Amino acid sequence: TMAEERALAMVTCTAPVNIAVIKYWGKRDNDLILPINSSLSVTLHQDQLKTTTTAAASRDFTEDRLWLNGEEADVGHPRLQACLREVRRLARKRRGGSAEDAAPLSLSYKIHIATENNFPTAAGLASSAAGYACLVSALARLYGVEGELSEVARRGSGSACRSMLGGFVQWQRGERPDGRDSLAHQVAPETHWPELRVLVLVVRDCGGEGHGCIHHPPAGWDLGGGCWEPPSPHRAEVVVPERLALMMRHIRERDFEGFGQLTMQDSNQFHATCLDTFPPIFYLNDLSRQIIALAHRFNAHHGRTKVAYTFDAGPNAVIFTLADTVAEFMEVVRRSFPPATNGDQFVRGLPVGSASLPEELVAAVVTEPVPGAVRYILHTKPGPGPQLLDDPSQHLLGADGLPRRCP
Ligand code: PMV
Numbered sequence: 038t039m040a041e042e043r044a045l046a047m048v049t050c051t052a053p054v055n056i057a058v059i060k061y062w063g064k065r066d067n068d069l070i071l072p073i074n075s076s077l078s079v080t081l082h083q084d085q086l087k088t089t090t091t092a093a094a095s096r097d098f099t100e101d102r103l104w105l106n107g108e109e110a111d112v113g114h115p116r117l118q119a120c121l122r123e124v125r126r127l128a129r130k131r132r133g134g135s136a137e138d139a140a141p142l143s144l145s146y147k148i149h150i151a152t153e154n155n156f157p158t159a160a161g162l163a164s165s166a167a168g169y170a171c172l173v174s175a176l177a178r179l180y181g182v183e184g185e186l187s188e189v190a191r192r193g194s195g196s197a198c199r200s201m202l203g204g205f206v207q208w209q210r211g212e213r214p215d216g217r218d219s220l221a222h223q224v225a226p227e228t229h230w231p232e233l234r235v236l237v238l239v240v241r242d243c244g245g246e247g248h249g250c251i252h253h254p255p256a257g258w259d260l261g262g263g264c265w266e267p268p269s270p271h272r273a274e275v276v277v278p279e280r281l282a283l284m285m286r287h288i289r290e291r292d293f294e295g296f297g298q299l300t301m302q303d304s305n306q307f308h309a310t311c312l313d314t315f316p317p318i319f320y321l322n323d324l325s326r327q328i329i330a331l332a333h334r335f336n337a338h339h340g341r342t343k344v345a346y347t348f349d350a351g352p353n354a355v356i357f358t359l360a361d362t363v364a365e366f367m368e369v370v371r372r373s374f375p376p377a378t379n380g381d382q383f384v385r386g387l388p389v390g391s392a393s394l395p396e397e398l399v400a401a402v403v404t405e406p407v408p409g410a411v412r413y414i415l416h417t418k419p420g421p422g423p424q425l426l427d428d429p430s431q432h433l434l435g436a437d438g439l440p441r442r443c444p
Pocket residue numbers: 056057059060061062076163165166194195196197260261262263349350
């Protein structure tokens with residue numbers, strides 16, 4: 038006989054942020070979120086940056102509900118609904134195929150979702166990728182769906198499909214109009230390049246403390262991979278395919294100079310594309326440009342590419358470097374952008390050794406200091422894909438299905 042349906046089920050997952058080194062920008066299908074070009078990213082370690090999501094389904098819930106960082110939010114968001122619909126569709130398909138589930142969770146139960154970031158949302162760090170990857174991971178576990186899920190995460194936010202995997206990840210643009218081949222896959226695991234490090238330079242808030250630093254264009258401009266096709270097809274047709282092949286080789290060979298140089302070039306081309314959109318989009322600000330100039334002076338002084346910057350839809354810089362360069366570059370950043378207050382909180386994440394800078398390096402690289410320009414620096418490295426948390430004490434929802442009160 039068929040086992041009785043479960044009354045309450047709850048699952049908690051975590052998912053990572055990813056940073057593209059070959060950027061996704063421009064969609065060929067706005068609803069399915071199909072990109073104009075393939076892209077490639079590095080998944081960051083969840084010890085430093087992660088989203089945690091608890092999904093629960095119960096016979097006793099009367100409506101679908103969502104909480105973001107403790108605040109109730111609109112569950113009707115079309116992208117969120119698309120993810121929910123797709124996971125349920127896969128669950129239905131799977132159940133149709135086999136009846137091995139002892140206690141299937143009814144697909145008609147209402148769900149409660151709570152999600153939290155371990156990094157300040159106001160920092161302006163892209164959180165939609167980790168957010169949707171986490172949502173899809175948790176829902177899939179809740180409904181017992183396995184296998185290819187990057188396609189579902191993509192429906193939430195394009196870059197989210199790359200957060201479904203750890204290490205170095207490619208999102209293949211695909212050819213099909215239905216998007217079934219627009220998927221993410223791992224190019225190399227996070228253990229592939231143990232020396233690679235990532236520094237996130239969170240720059241000064243535009244609107245003052247507590248205001249958040251959401252550097253989005255005015256309301257109505259549909260962001261997220263851009264709603265308009267870029268003005269020239271040259272990038273998608275010629276530049277990206279060549280760069281992807283080259284980038285894969287640099288990663289395979291752990292060639293930091295090649296990797297770093299191409300990362301900077303592709304970031305610059307992405308921002309040039311934004312500028313060449315009409316009306317134009319500005320993501321970089323004066324501080325971003327000062328960090329770019331600093332990185333180039335640092336590399337020029339050393340006579341090779343030792344640090345590489347990249348920027349997404351905001352002014353915060355992400356720096357790739359190798360472990361043996363972190364302490365020195367960190368000291369250069371500290372001298373250039375001395376902390377305004379809280380000097381002890383300036384560097385966060387993985388520990389950083391101390392470095393004393395040679396005089397000629399200071400003279401060549403550090404210009405007039407700009408105090409307070411960089412709020413803090415997060416030191417991290419490549420990491421794994423989404424994780425399931427087994428410990429029930431880590432659920433964000435209590436047994437009543439409501440957010441647990443923060444201690
Ligand atoms: O995931 P979306 O739709 O928010 O697009 C993000 C695109 C960039 O972050 C700017 C580049 C990328 O490939 O991640």
